[in-house]
Amino acid sequence: MKERRRRTQDSRRVTRLESTNARLKSSNKDLLSLSQRSILRLAAVVLDSNDAVIICDLKDRITAWNRGARKMYGFAEAEALGMSIRKIMPASKLLMARELVRVSAKQGRKAAPIEAQRRTKQGRVVDVLLTVTVLRDEDGRAVEVATTERDITALKEADRELRRLHARVILAQETERKRLARELHDGVGQILSGVKFRLQALPGQMKLGAVAEAKLVKVGGFLDHAIAEIRRVSQNLMPSELVDLGLEAALHALCREFKERSGVRVTIRTASTDASPEVGLALFRIAQEALNNIGKHSKAKKVVIELFEEGKDVLLSVSDDGIGFSRASGPLTGRGRGLGLGNMRQRAESAGGSLDFRSKPGAGTALTVRAPKAGPR
Ligand SMILES: Nc1ncnc2c1ncn2[C@@H]1O[C@H](COP(=O)(O)OP(=O)(O)OP(=O)(O)O)[C@@H](O)[C@H]1O
Ligand SMILES: [Mg+2]
Secondary structure, eight states: OHHHHHHHHHHHHHHHHHHHHHHHHHHHHHHHHHHHHHHHHHHHHHHHOSSEEEEEETTSBEEEEOHHHHHHHOOOHHHHTTSBGGGGSOTTOOOOHHHHHHHHHHHGGGOOOEEEEEEOTTOOEEEEEEEEEEEEOTTSOEEEEEEEEEEOHHHHHHHHHHHHHHHHHHHHHHHHHHHHHHIIIIIIHHHHHHHHHHHHHHHHHSOOOHHHHHHHHHHHHHHHHHHHHHHHHHHHHSOHHHHHTOHHHHHHHHHHHHHHHHOOEEEEEEOOOOOOHHHHHHHHHHHHHHHHHIIIIIOOSEEEEEEEEETTEEEEEEEEOSOOOOTTTSTTSSTTOOSHHHHHHHHHHHTTOEEEEEEOTTSOEEEEEEEETTOOO
């Protein structure tokens, strides 16, 4: 009796287990078919993508090539598979799979797209943005590299065109400043000097009373002031030191004038550089705007300006101990912002260099420009 009951219980248990097993199998099947479906959908998206998607092994042989790659680079899938990835790279810009694995490991989770160049079957060079995925085996070893490649040639060309335009605007501005500086100095300045000369000669030419002579001295004082002002404005427009003696001398003169005008303490350290006149002018204009900003906004007590060389580059830094500003309240937001900071960056870029700008409320402002001495390549 007992034995029969036990067997019945066992057989019920088996039935339950079998039914659970069957349910598990069926849901596994569902899961499997679902993931296969999504994998297939994803694969279709990758295949049809307008971006090129390429997979390469670590010997740089292409192992997968989608339609986007065919459209962008002109090789059919049958031609591309097994081909070396070098075939779509300009000779001077080789970027092999192992290099991509290295870059990707270095970037870690923060992987950012990489700018690169490709060469099409017809030999046209294309600018691309690469998103890199390293494919690994179960042991975590890199075996292949997948890249999603977006054609940014038009974007880069627009960017280059914009830079050319900026450079032209800057050139036109400088030509106009030169002309104005000359006209002011040689025109109005000379006329005022002539008037002053004649005025000084008057007491010898006619008899003047004491009152008239005192008035004459006063007018002479105004004239002196006007002549000095014309000289200062024309000097600001195109400093003669920069043209005649170079960047170092011009920076020293600029600092002298700034010290007198603002009362701020200025320390200047310069090394002689052989920066091209174009680069010298760009650095001078940046220093000029930086000092203008310090005078207008910073409430600084001390400014340090340094000019030095590092290899083929020339560097200029300007820092102050003033009130600083934050990005939220500062120049990068809001309407009615000034032009100075943008102009400084454009100047640096037109000279083939870059500008690093740092400021913190209460902790002063510092900028550094680095540019190749020889100017833009
Ligand atoms: N050295 C500095 N110290 C404190 N604030 C600064 C300094 N330099 C710039 N700023 C802040 O950044 C803003 C933008 O500077 P920017 O030179 O672009 O414009 P601006 O000087 O106001 O006007 P513009 O240069 O067109 O005459 C300034 O209005 C100021 O708030
Ligand atoms: Mg300014």
